[in-house]
Amino acid sequence: MDVVVSQIFTGLSTGSIMLLAATGLVLTFGQMGVINMAHGEFIMAGSYTAYVVQQATASAGASLLISLVLGFLVGGAMGVIIEITLLRHLYHRPLDTLLVTFGVGLVLQQVARDVFGAPAVNVRTPSWLSGSVEVLGAVVPRTRLFILVLALVCLAALAAALQYTALGRRTRAVMQSRDLAESSGISSRRVDLTTFFIGSGLAGVAGVALTLIGSTSSTVGQSYLINAFLVVVAGGLGQLRGALIAAFVLGLLQSFLEYSTTASVAQVLVFVVIVVFLQFRPQGLFSLKTRSLV
Amino acid sequence: MSTTTPAAPARRWPAVPGPLRTGAGFALAAVVLFAVAPAVLSDFRLGLLGKFLCFAIVAAGIGLAWGRGGMLTLGQGLFFGMGAYVMAMHLKLADAQVRGDAVPDFMSIAGVRDVPGWWQPFASPVVTLLVVLLAPGAVAVLLGLMVFKRRVKGAYFAILSQALAAALATWVVGQQMLGGSNGLNRFRTFFGFDLSDPANRRLLFFIAAGTLLVVVAVVRQLMRSRYGELLVAVRDQEERVRFLGYDPANVKVVAYTVAATFAGIAGALFVPLVGIISPSDVGIVPSISFLIGVAIGGRDTLLGPVLGAIGIAWAESSLSESFPSAWVYAQGALFIVVVGFLPGGLASLGGVLRRRGRPAERVPHEEPDEPASVRTTEPEKEPVA
Known part of the structure; x- marks a missing residue:
C-alpha cells in the first residue's frame, strides 16, 4: 500500500514537471501553431537565471522568489525577441518553424556552454523547502510538492487569464478564427506577441523550478522538451485541461511502469502508449471543433 | 503539410534531370567516387568520405519523404539505429566466433556467459542482411499506416517521429547487452574481411559509394514516375488528392518506407566504416542534424539532399576538429538562415x-x-x- 501511494506521488511529481514544461507550449504550440524547439532553451535560461540570481543574493529563499519573477521575464523576453526577428516571417510554414527554432536552440545551448561552462551547476535549495513531509504514509520531498503546487498555480493562473481577462478573450478569439478576430478589430500581431511572451515566460518559470530537483546544464531544457510536446499533443492543441490530464496520466503511467520495469523501458512504453492513443483520438483528448478540413 | 509549398513551384521539373543528364551525372559520379577519390584521398580521409556517403544515403530518403512528400521525418535516427545496431550485433558475434569465444568481448567483461536469445538470429549473415534491408521498412509501413491513415500529420507527425528516435536512444542506453551509452565498437571483421586491412576498408568505401548511386537512381525513378507526381500533389494539396479518389495515406507510406529503408541501410554501412555505434548517433540531435544538409542542398531536388549532406558532414568534420564551439554556432545559424530564408536550399x-x-x-x-x-x-x- 505504501508502495502504491509513494508511486502515485512520484507519478504526480513527474506529471507536474511535464505540466510545468508544457504549460507554455500549450500557448505557443497549441494556440499559435508554432513548434518552438527553443522552448527547452527558454527553460534552460530560467534555470541559469536562478543560478545567477543566487550568486548575487545571500538568502536561498529570497533568491528563489526573485528568480521565479525574473525567470518569467527572461524567458518571455527571449521569446519576444525570437518572435519578432524570426517566427513572424514563418507563421505560414509551421514545419520550417520547427527547424529554425531548433537552430536557435543549438545556438543558445552553445552560448550557455561558453558563458557558464560545460559542467553542470547547482542551485541551493531554500531551507523551507529542504527535507520531506509524510503524506498518507509516503515520504515526499518538499521540493517536489512545491513544483506540484507551482505547476497547478501556473496552469490555474493561465486558465483564469484566458477565461476572464480582455487579453484572454482576444487570444481565444484569434485562436478560434484569426481572420474573423482581425476583422473585428483585434490586432492579431499584438495578441501573438503577448501570447508568445507569456508562453515563453512560463518556460522560464519551469526552468527556475527545475533547479530545485536537479542540476543545470546547457542541455537541461532539451531533456524535458519531448515529453512536454507529447503532453500537448496527447492533451489536444491549445487545451489546458487536456494538458493537465495528459501530464498527470503520463506521469503516473511512467512511475508505475518504471516500478515494474526500468526507467528507459518505461519511457519507451509511454511513447508507444501515446502513438496508440493517437490512433483513437488523433486530435488529442480535447479538441477545438472547427469545420476546417485540416 | 497542407500549407504553402516549400520551394518556388515554377522551377520544379529541372530538379529532376532527364535521361541524358542523368546518365552523364552517374558516369561522372562513378568516376569521382571509384577512381578519383581513392587516388587522391588518404585511407583516413577515404573512410571519412565513406561516413559522409552514409549520411548522404539517409539524406536521399529524407529528400523524398520531406522535400517531395512534405513529411517532416525528424526520427530517421530510429531506422538508422535499427540498421546500425543489427549490423553491429552481427559483427560482434562474428568477431567472437573468429576468436573462438562464446560471447562478444564486451559481454565477457560484464560477466555474461551466454549470448542472449534475441542476439542469436544475428549470428547468421543472411538473417542480418535481411533484417537490415526489411526491418526498418516494415516498421515504417506499420507506423506509417497507423499515423497517416488516421490523418495525423504536420507537426504531430514530426513530434511523434522525433519521440520514436528519442525512445530508441533511451531504450538503448538502458540495454547493457547493447553496450548502454558506450554503444558497440571495436569491430575486427566484416563478413570475413579483416577491417584493419586498408584494401578491405577501401572495398567498404566502394560498397557505400555503390549503394549511394543505387539509392539516387531509385529516388530519381520515383520522382519521375506518376507516383512522384502524386507525392508532390499530396504534399501541396492533400485534400484535393483525396477528393480525386486517391488515398494520400498510401502515397505517404511508400515514401516514408523508402526513406526508412535507406536510413537502415546507411546505418548498417556506417557501423563497419566508422567502427562504433552509440545512442548519441541515433537520438534526437543526430536525427534532426540529418535534415540540415537536405535543407541546404535543396530539399525537393534529386541531388540537393545528397550533395548538401556530404558538404555539411565535410564542413562539420573539418570545422569541429579545430573549432568545436564555432561549428555548433554555424550549424544553428545554417538552420536559421537556410530554412528560414532560403527554403529551396x-x-x-x-x-x-x-x-x-x-x-x-x-x-x-x-x-x-x-x-x-x-x-x-x-x-x-x-x-x-
Whole structure:
C-alpha cells in the first residue's frame, strides 16, 4: 500500500514537471501553431537565471522568489525577441518553424556552454523547502510538492487569464478564427506577441523550478522538451485541461511502469502508449471543433 | 503539410534531370567516387568520405519523404539505429566466433556467459542482411499506416517521429547487452574481411559509394514516375488528392518506407566504416542534424539532399576538429538562415538571386501592360493623399 501511494506521488511529481514544461507550449504550440524547439532553451535560461540570481543574493529563499519573477521575464523576453526577428516571417510554414527554432536552440545551448561552462551547476535549495513531509504514509520531498503546487498555480493562473481577462478573450478569439478576430478589430500581431511572451515566460518559470530537483546544464531544457510536446499533443492543441490530464496520466503511467520495469523501458512504453492513443483520438483528448478540413 | 509549398513551384521539373543528364551525372559520379577519390584521398580521409556517403544515403530518403512528400521525418535516427545496431550485433558475434569465444568481448567483461536469445538470429549473415534491408521498412509501413491513415500529420507527425528516435536512444542506453551509452565498437571483421586491412576498408568505401548511386537512381525513378507526381500533389494539396479518389495515406507510406529503408541501410554501412555505434548517433540531435544538409542542398531536388549532406558532414568534420564551439554556432545559424530564408536550399539560390537582382528586367517580361498604367495613375493619387 505504501508502495502504491509513494508511486502515485512520484507519478504526480513527474506529471507536474511535464505540466510545468508544457504549460507554455500549450500557448505557443497549441494556440499559435508554432513548434518552438527553443522552448527547452527558454527553460534552460530560467534555470541559469536562478543560478545567477543566487550568486548575487545571500538568502536561498529570497533568491528563489526573485528568480521565479525574473525567470518569467527572461524567458518571455527571449521569446519576444525570437518572435519578432524570426517566427513572424514563418507563421505560414509551421514545419520550417520547427527547424529554425531548433537552430536557435543549438545556438543558445552553445552560448550557455561558453558563458557558464560545460559542467553542470547547482542551485541551493531554500531551507523551507529542504527535507520531506509524510503524506498518507509516503515520504515526499518538499521540493517536489512545491513544483506540484507551482505547476497547478501556473496552469490555474493561465486558465483564469484566458477565461476572464480582455487579453484572454482576444487570444481565444484569434485562436478560434484569426481572420474573423482581425476583422473585428483585434490586432492579431499584438495578441501573438503577448501570447508568445507569456508562453515563453512560463518556460522560464519551469526552468527556475527545475533547479530545485536537479542540476543545470546547457542541455537541461532539451531533456524535458519531448515529453512536454507529447503532453500537448496527447492533451489536444491549445487545451489546458487536456494538458493537465495528459501530464498527470503520463506521469503516473511512467512511475508505475518504471516500478515494474526500468526507467528507459518505461519511457519507451509511454511513447508507444501515446502513438496508440493517437490512433483513437488523433486530435488529442480535447479538441477545438472547427469545420476546417485540416 | 497542407500549407504553402516549400520551394518556388515554377522551377520544379529541372530538379529532376532527364535521361541524358542523368546518365552523364552517374558516369561522372562513378568516376569521382571509384577512381578519383581513392587516388587522391588518404585511407583516413577515404573512410571519412565513406561516413559522409552514409549520411548522404539517409539524406536521399529524407529528400523524398520531406522535400517531395512534405513529411517532416525528424526520427530517421530510429531506422538508422535499427540498421546500425543489427549490423553491429552481427559483427560482434562474428568477431567472437573468429576468436573462438562464446560471447562478444564486451559481454565477457560484464560477466555474461551466454549470448542472449534475441542476439542469436544475428549470428547468421543472411538473417542480418535481411533484417537490415526489411526491418526498418516494415516498421515504417506499420507506423506509417497507423499515423497517416488516421490523418495525423504536420507537426504531430514530426513530434511523434522525433519521440520514436528519442525512445530508441533511451531504450538503448538502458540495454547493457547493447553496450548502454558506450554503444558497440571495436569491430575486427566484416563478413570475413579483416577491417584493419586498408584494401578491405577501401572495398567498404566502394560498397557505400555503390549503394549511394543505387539509392539516387531509385529516388530519381520515383520522382519521375506518376507516383512522384502524386507525392508532390499530396504534399501541396492533400485534400484535393483525396477528393480525386486517391488515398494520400498510401502515397505517404511508400515514401516514408523508402526513406526508412535507406536510413537502415546507411546505418548498417556506417557501423563497419566508422567502427562504433552509440545512442548519441541515433537520438534526437543526430536525427534532426540529418535534415540540415537536405535543407541546404535543396530539399525537393534529386541531388540537393545528397550533395548538401556530404558538404555539411565535410564542413562539420573539418570545422569541429579545430573549432568545436564555432561549428555548433554555424550549424544553428545554417538552420536559421537556410530554412528560414532560403527554403529551396542552395539549389534555388540562382533563381532567387536572378529574381531579386534584376527586377527591371523581370517586370516587362511578366506583366507588359501593368507598369505603364501604374505610372499614369500614381501622380494623380498623390495630391489627394
